[in-house]
Amino acid sequence: MVPAAGIGSRMAADIPKQYLPLHNATVIEWTLRKLLAVQRVRKVVVAVAEHDPHWPQLAISQHPQIVTTGGGAERADSVLAGLGALQGLAQSNDWVLVHDAARPCVQPASINRMIDELHDHPVGGILAVPVADTLKYASPREPADIDKTVDRKRTWAAQTPQMFRYGELLNALQNASGDGFIVTDEASALEHLGVQPRLVVGRTDNLKITTPDDLALAQLILASQSNLLE
Numbered sequence: 266m267v268p269a270a271g272i273g274s275r276m277a278a279d280i281p282k283q284y285l286p287l288h289n290a291t292v293i294e295w296t297l298r299k300l301l302a303v304q305r306v307r308k309v310v311v312a313v314a315e316h317d318p319h320w321p322q323l324a325i326s327q328h329p330q331i332v333t334t335g336g337g338a339e340r341a342d343s344v345l346a347g348l349g350a351l352q353g354l355a356q357s358n359d360w361v362l363v364h365d366a367a368r369p370c371v372q373p374a375s376i377n378r379m380i381d382e383l384h385d386h387p388v389g390g391i392l393a394v395p396v397a398d399t400l401k402y403a404s405p406r407e408p409a410d411i412d413k414t415v416d417r418k419r420t421w422a423a424q425t426p427q428m429f430r431y432g433e434l435l436n437a438l439q440n441a442s443g444d445g446f447i448v449t450d451e452a453s454a455l456e457h458l459g460v461q462p463r464l465v466v467g468r469t470d471n472l473k474i475t476t477p478d479d480l481a482l483a484q485l486i487l488a489s490q491s492n493l494l495e
């Protein structure tokens with residue numbers, strides 16, 4: 266399931282960042298090519314904004330493995346909408362991988378390794394990388410001042426895909442929404458139910474394209490992956 270209904274406000278571009286040009290295609294086309302290169306991915310549901318004029322113009326939107334649905338106001342709403350579109354296609358015990366449209370540099374090998382590690386895990390988990398930098402909390406009074414240093418010994422940066430059983434993920438997201446518990450990733454909803462998703466070591470180059478400088482970096486990464494999808 267690919268949430269792709271965001272507006273990319275932090276990118277401050279004329280169009281949503283998932284449709285920006287990247288390495289002779291667009292951000293979302295690279296993301297979908299990577300997912301479709303994983304043999305064990307059967308269907309990809311893409312949640313796009315209502316009346317999105319860009320998505321229908323992409324040939325990949327007609328790919329036989331791709332189903333399109335409408336997204337929501339927040340990322341979690343778009344993911345819930347995408348899961349709704351899988352009703353009847355997915356069984357409760359099927360694994361669902363949620364992957365940001367804004368993460369085009371993911372490697373199929375990382376996704377396959379996560380599936381290998383988690384396919385018989387009781388909960389599921391996420392791609393993530395241990396934090397290498399020293400982390401600081403900003404002052405609540407002056408954002409440019411350091412308030413304190415965060416213990417990074419057990420700190421990881423969550424990425425996507427995030428992989429959970431269809432029924433459990435649907436329940437967890439609906440429960441979080443009902444509790445008014447705001448989640449910025451799927452794992453948070455499972456944690457809110459008291460379960461512990463697994464951390465699967467990912468790659469630091471699986472960046473989420475968020476601000477303009479991320480595009481130049483993604484271009485370099487994709488150029489270095491030229492033989493990846495052959």
Ligand SMILES: Nc1ccn([C@@H]2O[C@H](COP(=O)(O)OP(=O)(O)OP(=O)(O)O)[C@@H](O)[C@H]2O)c(=O)n1
Nearest residue numbers: 268269270271272273274275338339343366367
């Ligand atoms: N209502 C939303 C908001 C975000 N997303 C998707 O969730 C992914 C990660 O979100 P983010 O990087 O925050 O994208 P935007 O919300 O578009 O960015 P911003 O917060 O800068 O506006 C993106 O692929 C985005 O398209 C979505 O499907 N529906």
Ligand SMILES: C[C@](O)(CO)[C@H](O)COP(=O)(O)O
Nearest residue numbers: 340365423424425449450473
């Ligand atoms: C899901 C995610 O990519 C994990 O790091 C991240 O939480 C998305 O956050 P965003 O603010 O919706 O980009």
